[in-house]
Amino acid sequence: MIMQLIAAMAGTLAFSILFSVPKKYYLICGLIGAMGWGTYLVCGRHLGEATSILAAALVVAFLSRLVSEAVMCPSPLFLIPGLFPLIPGAGIYWMTYYIVTDETGLAMDSGYHALKQAVAIVLAIVLIFELPKKCFTVMGRTLYRKEIK
Amino acid sequence: MDSKDEGAVVELAMLAGHILLDNGAEIFRVEEVIQRICDHYQVTSVNEFVLSNGIFITVGSSVEPAFARVEHIPVSGTHLDKVAAIDRLADEIDMGLYTVEEATAKAEEIRRRPEVSRMLRCLASGLGSAAFCCLFGGDLADSACAFGAGFILYLFMLYVSGPHLSKIVGNLIGSLLVTLICAFFYLFVPGRHMNFMIIGSIMPLVPGVAFVNAIRDIADGDYISGAVRMLDAMLIFVCIAIGVGFGIDIISRLSGGALL
Numbered sequence: 001m002i003m004q005l006i007a008a009m010a011g012t013l014a015f016s017i018l019f020s021v022p023k024k025y026y027l028i029c030g031l032i033g034a035m036g037w038g039t040y041l042v043c044g045r046h047l048g049e050a051t052s053i054l055a056a057a058l059v060v061a062f063l064s065r066l067v068s069e070a071v072m073c074p075s076p077l078f079l080i081p082g083l084f085p086l087i088p089g090a091g092i093y094w095m096t097y098y099i100v101t102d103e104t105g106l107a108m109d110s111g112y113h114a115l116k117q118a119v120a121i122v123l124a125i126v127l128i129f130e131l132p133k134k135c136f137t138v139m140g141r142t143l144y145r146k147e148i149k
Numbered sequence: 150m151d152s153k154d155e156g157a158v159v160e161l162a163m164l165a166g167h168i169l170l171d172n173g174a175e176i177f178r179v180e181e182v183i184q185r186i187c188d189h190y191q192v193t194s195v196n197e198f199v200l201s202n203g204i205f206i207t208v209g210s211s212v213e214p215a216f217a218r219v220e221h222i223p224v225s226g227t228h229l230d231k232v233a234a235i236d237r238l239a240d241e242i243d244m245g246l247y248t249v250e251e252a253t254a255k256a257e258e259i260r261r262r263p264e265v266s267r268m269l270r271c272l273a274s275g276l277g278s279a280a281f282c283c284l285f286g287g288d289l290a291d292s293a294c295a296f297g298a299g300f301i302l303y304l305f306m307l308y309v310s311g312p313h314l315s316k317i318v319g320n321l322i323g324s325l326l327v328t329l330i331c332a333f334f335y336l337f338v339p340g341r342h343m344n345f346m347i348i349g350s351i352m353p354l355v356p357g358v359a360f361v362n363a364i365r366d367i368a369d370g371d372y373i374s375g376a377v378r379m380l381d382a383m384l385i386f387v388c389i390a391i392g393v394g395f396g397i398d399i400i401s402r403l404s405g406g407a408l409l
Contacts, residue, residue, distance in 0.1 A: 003283070004284060007280045007281070007283040007284040008280070009280075010276060010277075010279075010280035011276075011277050011280030011281045011284060011352070013276075014273040014274070014275075014276040014280060015266075015273075015277050015352075015357070017265060017269065017270065017273035018270055018273050018277065018353065019173070019227045019228070019229050019358065020227075020228045020229060020230045020231075020232045020264060020265050021229050021230060021242050022229075022233060034153075038286070046177060065335030068408055072237075072240070073233045073236070073237075074174065074178060074229075074232050074233055074236045075175065076174065076229060076232065077229045077232070077233055077364070079361060080173070080229070080251065080358055080362075081357075083344070083357065084277075084352070084355075084357050085284060085359055086280070087355055087357055087360065089257045089281070089348060089351060089352050089355045090285045090348045092386055092389065092390055093344070093348045093351065093390075093393060094344075094345060095390065096390040096391075096393045096394045096397070097344065097393075097394075097397065099390075099394060100397045100398050100401075107229055116395075118360075120362070121360075122364050125361070125364045125365065125368065126364065126368045129365065129368055130368075
């Protein structure tokens with residue numbers, strides 16, 4: 001579990017470098033990614049695959065908006081790297097793998113799962129960005145002042 | 150305000166919009182920044198229309214002379230720091246810190262800002278590959294192999310596919326290359342799970358920016374741009390899948406089924 005979180009953090013951090021997020025936000029990006037993956041792992045014990053991804057993406061999107069208001073930076077800076085661990089890259093791979101090995105049933109299955117995960121991410125982003133900007137501004141500002149003190 | 154000034158304001162707004170769109174901002178952010186810049190410099194009759202690869206701005210009313218500007222913006226790399234910088238610049242313009250000339254100079258400077266060094270990006274790509282390999286179930290040896298594959302993949306993207314190949318062919322060959330490298334590691338070096346190595350190493354190719362921005366655009370009601378970006382993302386996903394599929398197929402045939 002700890003290992004997984006560190007890996008999620010390192011991966012998110014690496015992608016924030018690739019998308020040239022400003023240096024001072026590398027660590028925040030990493031933390032958001034790790035929290036998202038942590039949510040996914042915890043929810044995964046009780047809920048289904050897609051629901052867990054939905055919960056994790058909700059956390060990532062929420063934190064991204066919060067941090068973006070706190071440090072007055074556009075939200076994609078945190079949202080794009082943070083969502084990377086949740087994007088169904090593995091699902092696409094397994095689908096291909098099963099297509100090549102002629103296991104059509106399994107291929108359909110993993111493709112379908114990948115699609116479900118993608119839809120869960122879509123839903124999470126749409127829901128979180130539907131919330132009014134104001135509540136994030138208020139929460140973000142309070143949070144940031146606390147951090148300074 | 151004479152007409153020359155309005156021209157300069159629209160040029161500034163266009164430049165800011167161009168940098169934003171170029172570097173992975175959402176459509177509504179581009180529109181908002183253009184609108185804010187024009188509002189601040191009292192160009193009231195501005196109308197802007199932003200697509201995923203073009204910006205159209207017109208000015209003109211009974212009191213302001215007509216002026217129009219159209220710019221085509223091909224999709225290129227993602228530099229979120231530039232998006233943040235332009236966003237900040239728009240805030241500062243709102244506060245009245247700059248004249249049009251100063252703001253234009255500032256935007257030009259942001260546009261020319263140097264990228265992260267190539268070496269660092271290659272290392273980051275390797276690190277990302279290794280981390281995702283571990284995340285999806287690989288062990289440390291697999292991650293080390295994924296690091297190598299991710300590193301080489303990014304070198305390929307920087308020096309071959311970026312400048313010389315189209316997106317489709319570039320991603321196809323990129324994922325094929327990754328598969329071949331991972332299969333090589335699997336066969337000759339003690340990496341034990343080829344699947345996890347490949348999953349980790351294709352992550353730098355995965356179109357995360359296009360995918361997330363597509364969702365944001367569609368959520369904001371910019372259906373055309375959202376659909377174009379989603380198509381872009383899906384196309385890349387399919388290319389990756391085809392490249393990996395080819396790779397696995399070739400290797401397993403050459404090695405007499407040792408892989409599968």
